Amino acid sequence: MSIFPFKRRALRLLLLSLLVIACLVMARFQLWRAETRGERFDREQAAMIATPIALSGQQRQRDELVDRAATARGHWLAEKTLFLDNKIYRSRPGYHVLTPLRLSGSDAVVVVNRGWMAAPRLRSDVPSVPTPAGEIEVAGVTRAFETRIFELEESEPEGPVWQHLREADYRQRSGLAPLPVILLQTNGEGDGLARDWGSADDPRTKHYGYAAMWLVFALMAVAYGLFAWQKK
Template sequence: MTGIRIGGRAFRPRGAPGIAAAAFIVLAISLGNWQARRAEEKLELGRRLDEGAKGPVLSVSSARLDASALEHRRVSARGRFVARAVLLLDNKVLHGAAGYHVLTPLRLEGSEDLHVLVNRGWIAAGERSRLPAVPTPETVQTIEGIAVAPSRRFVELAPEAASGPLRQNLVPEREEKRLGLGLQPFVIEQTSDASDGLAREWERPDTGVDRHRGYALQWYSLAALAAVLYVALSFRRADSGRN
């Protein structure tokens, strides 16, 4: 059968290498598309944050609110912190130092059982065998910050222990049961000043866009390279037979 010929070589693809090359190309393109989508998602979140910063400060009341309607908006909440329920969210890095995010439920003024989790800021880890002591104000507080929905993009190899303040991931619905407190379905990243020694340098949601774009380009390049190599290696000498 006459096929494509270039010079003294004919295009004679083989089945197994062709299937392997096609599978890799499809996988690489899929991974490139995923990275490109992540970049666009982060850009959209950044735009929403910028738009929310221009709007008025919304009050977090004693009624349950819709997290999607408040996400990335400036909010204000007034109430008292529940000192017994301080949480430490692990594996948080600031300027290259390991530490924790300190989250404390704020009982909303005018409510007996509705609270909102406030991410009060970052504290250094110190010795891993000893959790840092975090001072908690006892008086009524007015907290201002940004409403955020905790990320659901995490993997748990085993269920977290319910005892103690340390957490690897934060799921408000799960904390409601563990703490025995009614919680709003979002977290306030505190931006208002407080004399608690905690650092409040919040990462923008569009951080890492260029990294995702770079990964996407790498995967697309690998897909193109695999296609070129497969075609090039499929050209064999015309007199080499059909083997």
């Protein structure tokens, strides 16, 4: 009796087992993503309605500041305004306008994302946005600087239009000492900027769907294996 059919069946069983394990691992990964992103979503939504904290130059602990409702009082540094490129709002390309606010009674600044504006017709044109003078109070919610960025080719920020906003780059190129968070502005009118920061989509729903898909793939693989085994 030849042993080759047995070896082929054993190889099929091994490959099928690896496929099922891979599907289960991917399902577990999606459940983990649902948990972690869901917790972040809950914090962000809670920050929108929580009692705000007042930002000051003495606050330097990122974990105590991120994802919080906050207010900041100070003066705009309009000459330091940056435009974060490739931001889509209602299917239109544009920029996020970022201006540092020097906090009253301090040399520290907080970078404020003032909102979205449409890109000019010619990409070579530098956008402009009205910036009031004098002391103002900005209300909003805090977010972390960008940390993990995948780029095919690392690019250095040049001019007022940037592709990414990383804290180390900003400190080096602006010469300022920002707080370790960005403030997404929610108040203010008359500057033509869109400030639609809220998201009604809970990311858990998407990841639960992906997890269910991988579980279905695993069940299909098991069903195929049982069918093939009985056929033999």
